[in-house]
Amino acid sequence: MRSTLRNLIPQALGTYEDKPREQWVFDYPAQVALTCTQIAWTSEVGVAFASLEKGYENALKDYNKKQIARLNALISLLLGNLSAGDRMKIMTICTIDVHARDVVAKMIQTKVENSQAFAWQSQLRHRWDEGKKHCFANICDAQLLYAYEYLGNTPRLVITPLTDRWAPHTSPCPDPVPCVPPW
Template identity: 65%
Template structure:
């Protein structure tokens, strides 16, 4: 089971840019799509920070516009006909996407450049060399366990739950 989840995440991350995200999501199980989306969110924010350092001052704002477009696309899908499983998957990804959009909007409003507000976020990344997914927060890193979680909903992330998560992960 863990080997399969790991293999699916690897394939999903590699295929992410091959088609529009709202189509890509249907190629993978919910957990894999959510994890792949989180990997690419952290990757895209990292790329935007790199572009800001290169002199492209609007890179984070441009990425935030992309986030809003992606989120609107998912919301539009929820209004249409979906199977119960696909509806649950899209609603879960929307929940995480709203938080991701808010994080980037806050980074923009605070004029952050890879400082603590970004590093304190739970960030997923795929390492091609080790072929593993890692989860980072602050200076801690954990290997993804690949335990099957299924197609479940996620809690809405609020500033309070976000702070609690940061404190909890710092204690490890």
């Protein structure tokens, strides 16, 4: 299962731009589609920041408009006939897309100007490393290898500013990793 996910993710990324995303999502299992949309979001925000740094002042605003259009296209799908699995996949991607839209909107509002800003670095950013043939999750200066664990086609927690924070006093430490408080 893990090797299948690891093999499907780069295939899905390779076809991500071939058709509208609201069609592309039906080509892959839920976990692959969700992971790839998160990888694409990281990459696309990176491109927007690169354009912003080159002087294109509306780069993030234009990307945010694209996010909203994509989200509306997925919402339109939810109004139609879908199998239970496809409906769950689309709803889950919508949940993650809403958070991604809100992150970009807040960066626009607070006038974030480069990819090194904490507002961006503090986000969970997925990326595919073509050289290592692996997916990584980055946040701040931490980099974790994506474990390709089975997540299933289930709903995700709605991400709010409160759920987006890590609360060390309420989070159990996973064994065998020693629990060292960040302070």
